[in-house]
Amino acid sequence: MAWLAIIIIKVVVAFGALLLIAAYMSWMERRVFALVQVRYGPNRVGPAGLLQPIADGIKLMFKETVVPSQADKFVFFIAPALTLIPALAAFAVVPFGDAVTLFGHKIDLVVADVNVGILYIFALSGIGIYGVVLGAWASNSKYPLMGGLRASAQLISYELSLGMSLLGVVMISGSLSLKDIIAGQVDYPFIFLQPLGFILFVVCMLAETNRTPFDLPEAESELTGGFHTEYSSMNFAVYFLAEYCNMITLSAVAATFFLGGWRGPFLPPVLWFLIKIIAFMFFFMWLRASSPRLRYDQLMAFGWKVLLPLAILNVVVTAVFIYLMDS
Amino acid sequence: MPGLFLFYLTAAVTIAGAMGVVSHPNTLYCVLSLIAAFIGLAGLYLSLSAEFIAIVQVVIYAGAIMVLFLFVVMLLDLRREEWIPLRLPIQKFTGALIGVGLFAVILKVIFSGSVLTGAKGEFPAERVSEIGNTQVLGKILLTDYLLPFQAMGVLLFVGIIGAVVLARRRAD
Amino acid sequence: MLGEVFRGLWVTIKHSVRARETVQYPEVREELPPGYRGLHKLLLWEDGLERCVGCKLCAAACPVECIFVESGENNPARPVSKGERYARVYEINELRCIFCGYCEEACPVGAIVLGGEYEFRADSRQKFIYGKRDLLVKRPDEIPELQRRYNEKKLLTYV
Numbered sequence: 001m002a003w004l005a006i007i008i009i010k011v012v013v014a015f016g017a018l019l020l021i022a023a024y025m026s027w028m029e030r031r032v033f034a035l036v037q038v039r040y041g042p043n044r045v046g047p048a049g050l051l052q053p054i055a056d057g058i059k060l061m062f063k064e065t066v067v068p069s070q071a072d073k074f075v076f077f078i079a080p081a082l083t084l085i086p087a088l089a090a091f092a093v094v095p096f097g098d099a100v101t102l103f104g105h106k107i108d109l110v111v112a113d114v115n116v117g118i119l120y121i122f123a124l125s126g127i128g129i130y131g132v133v134l135g136a137w138a139s140n141s142k143y144p145l146m147g148g149l150r151a152s153a154q155l156i157s158y159e160l161s162l163g164m165s166l167l168g169v170v171m172i173s174g175s176l177s178l179k180d181i182i183a184g185q186v187d188y189p190f191i192f193l194q195p196l197g198f199i200l201f202v203v204c205m206l207a208e209t210n211r212t213p214f215d216l217p218e219a220e221s222e223l224t225g226g227f228h229t230e231y232s233s234m235n236f237a238v239y240f241l242a243e244y245c246n247m248i249t250l251s252a253v254a255a256t257f258f259l260g261g262w263r264g265p266f267l268p269p270v271l272w273f274l275i276k277i278i279a280f281m282f283f284f285m286w287l288r289a290s291s292p293r294l295r296y297d298q299l300m301a302f303g304w305k306v307l308l309p310l311a312i313l314n315v316v317v318t319a320v321f322i323y324l325m326d327s
Numbered sequence: 328m329p330g331l332f333l334f335y336l337t338a339a340v341t342i343a344g345a346m347g348v349v350s351h352p353n354t355l356y357c358v359l360s361l362i363a364a365f366i367g368l369a370g371l372y373l374s375l376s377a378e379f380i381a382i383v384q385v386v387i388y389a390g391a392i393m394v395l396f397l398f399v400v401m402l403l404d405l406r407r408e409e410w411i412p413l414r415l416p417i418q419k420f421t422g423a424l425i426g427v428g429l430f431a432v433i434l435k436v437i438f439s440g441s442v443l444t445g446a447k448g449e450f451p452a453e454r455v456s457e458i459g460n461t462q463v464l465g466k467i468l469l470t471d472y473l474l475p476f477q478a479m480g481v482l483l484f485v486g487i488i489g490a491v492v493l494a495r496r497r498a499d
Numbered sequence: 500m501l502g503e504v505f506r507g508l509w510v511t512i513k514h515s516v517r518a519r520e521t522v523q524y525p526e527v528r529e530e531l532p533p534g535y536r537g538l539h540k541l542l543l544w545e546d547g548l549e550r551c552v553g554c555k556l557c558a559a560a561c562p563v564e565c566i567f568v569e570s571g572e573n574n575p576a577r578p579v580s581k582g583e584r585y586a587r588v589y590e591i592n593e594l595r596c597i598f599c600g601y602c603e604e605a606c607p608v609g610a611i612v613l614g615g616e617y618e619f620r621a622d623s624r625q626k627f628i629y630g631k632r633d634l635l636v637k638r639p640d641e642i643p644e645l646q647r648r649y650n651e652k653k654l655l656t657y658v
Contacts, residue, residue, distance in 0.1 A: 036511040038520045116461060119382040126390020133394065137401045152394050176461060290507035
C-alpha cells in the first residue's frame with residue numbers, strides 16, 4: 001500500500017501548498033499594490049500582515065451567503081466549485097522538484113506524470129470556463145451575464161494563442177510531458193530558443209487569468225464585479241482562490257516551459273520553482289498596478305490579429321529551424 | 328479491477344449525460360448534460376489508453392464547442408421551454424424504429440466477437456503504448472492519411488469563410 | 500503600444516521606492532495644524548474663574564444647534580465667572596457638531612474653543628452629549644497654547 005500512501009501524501013501536500021500559496025498571493029498582491037501606490041498595505045495582522053489571508057478567510061466564512069431570488073440555485077452553488085476543481089487539478093501534472101528518495105522510496109515530485117501533460121492543463125482550463133459562464137448565468141443579473149460572456153469569449157480566443165505559443169517548445173523537446181520538457185533543459189532554458197514564444201505565452205497568460213490589461217470580465221468600473229458580482233461569502237472566496245490557483249498553475253507552466261522548471265544552481269529545486277512562480281506573480285501584480293484596461297474590440301483584435309498570427313509564425317519558424325538542424 | 332470500475336463509472340456518466348440531453352426540460356441543463364457526456368466519453372477513451380484523443384475530446388468539444396452552445400442558450404433565454412407536441416405521429420414511429428435498429432446493430436457487433444478478436448493492424452495496443460499514443464497518431468495522420476487530413480482542413484477553412492461571409496453585413 | 504506599457508511599469512517602479520505617504524496612525528501621529536478644530540474646551544481665566552458668562556451667543560451662532568446653555572446669576576460673594584451671570588448648564592452634542600468653529604468666533608470672552616483632541620469615543624449616543632464636567636479645563640494652564648491664543652486676541656477688555 002506504500003504507493004497509495006505516497007500518492008495521497010503527494011496530493012495533500014501539493015494541493016495544500018497550492019491553496020496556501022494562492023491565499024498568500026492575495027496578501028502579496030495587496031502589498032505590491034501598496035508598494036507601487038506609495039502605501040504600506042496590510043501590515044497589522046501578524047508580522048508584516050502575514051496573517052491577513054487567514055483573517056480574511058475566517059471573515060469570509062462567517063459572512064452570510066446571499067443568493068439572488070431569481071437565481072438558478074443548483075447551478076449557482078456548483079459554479080464556483082466548477083472553477084476551483086479544474087484550477088486545482090491542473091496543477092497535478094506540474095513537476096515541482098527533482099525526484100527525491102525518502103524512507104527508501106524514490107518519489108517523483110509531481111502528483112501525476114501524464115504523457116500529454118500540457119494538453120491536460122489546457123483541457124482543464126477549458127473546463128474552468130464553465131464555472132465562470134454558469135455562475136454568471138445562474139446569478140440572473142445583468143452585470144454577471146455581461147462579465148460571463150466577455151470571460152468566455154476572451155478565454156476561448158486566447159486559449160488558441162496560448163497553446164500555439166507553447167508548440168515551439170513542444171516541437172523542440174519532442175514531448176508533451178512536462179517532466180520530459182524540464183529534462184530537455186539541462187544545458188539552458190528554452191527561453192533562449194523561444195523568446196517570441198515566451199513573450200506570447202506571458203501575454204496570453206494574462207488574458208487567460210483575467211488580469212490587467214485584459215481584465216474585462218471583471219472590469220470594476222463598468223461591470224462592478226463581473227461574473228462574481230452576485231457572489232458573497234465562501235462562494236466568492238472559492239472564485240477568488242480559483243483565480244489565483246489558475247495564475248499559479250500558468251506561472252508554473254511558463255516556468256516549466258521556458259525557464260527550466262525547478263532547475264537552478266545552489267538552491268534546492270522546490271525553492272527555485274517557487275521563486276520562479278513568485279517572480280511571474282510579481283510581474284502580474286506589477287503590471288496590474290501600472291497599466292489601464294484594453295477596450296473590448298482592442299482585446300479581440302489583439303488576440304486574433306496580432307497574437308495568433310505571431311504564434312503561428314513562431315511555430316513555422318521553429319519547424320524550419322528544426323528541419324535545417326536535422327538535415 | 329480498477330480499470331473495469333473506471334469503465335463502468337465513465338460509461339454510467341456518459342449514458343446519464345446522454346439521457347439528460349434529450350429528457351431534461353431546461354435547455355441549459357441539457358447543455359450541461361451534454362458536457363458531462365463528453366467528459367464521460369473522454370474517460371472511456373482514457374480507459375482505452377488513448378490519452379491524446381481523450382484530452383482533445385475535452386479541449387475541443389467540452390472546452391470550446393459547448394461554450395458556444397451555452398452562449399446561444401444563455402442569450403436566447405430558453406429557460407422555460409413549452410411542450411411542443413410532435414406534428415406528425417409518424418415521427419415518433421420512425422424515431423423508435425431507427426433507435427431499435429441502431430441498437431440491434433450494436434448488439435450484433437458486440438456478440439459477433441469481431442471487435443475483441445479481430446485482425447490486428449500495424450499498431451496493436453502493445454506497440455502503441457510502447458511508442459506513445461500521440462506520436463503514433465501524429466505519424467499516421469501526417470503520412471498515411473495526409474490527403475484526408477488536408478481535405479478536412481480545407482473543409483473547415485471553407486466553413487470559416489462561409490461563417491465570415493454570412494456574419495458580415497452587406498456593404499450596400 | 501508595448502512602449503507605453505513599459506513606460507507605465509517604469510513609472511510604478513519609480514513610485515515604489517519613494518517614501519511612504521501613509522501615517523502609521525496609532526504609533527505615529529501627525530502634528531496638527533495650529534488652527535485644528537477638535538473637541539471643544541471651556542477655558543478659565545488665570546485666576547481660576549470661568550470665562551463663560553452664559554450669554555448664549557455660541558448657541559445662537561451654531562448652525563446645527565448642538566449647544567445648549569442655561570445661565571445662572573453669579574453669587575457676588577463666590578463668583579463662578581467674571582460677569583453677572585455664568586453658565587449653569589453647558590452641553591454640546593458632539594455627534595451633531597460639525598466642528599465649524601462658529602461658536603469660537605461668536606464667543607465675546609474667548610471661553611469656548613475647539614481644541615486639538617480628535618480621539619474621543621463612547622459606546623452610546625447619550626454619552627456624546629458633553630456637559631460642563633467634560634468640557635471645562637481643570638486648571639488655567641491646562642492647555643497653554645489655547646489660553647495663549649485667546650490672551651493674545653485681547654478681545655476681553657470690556658469684561
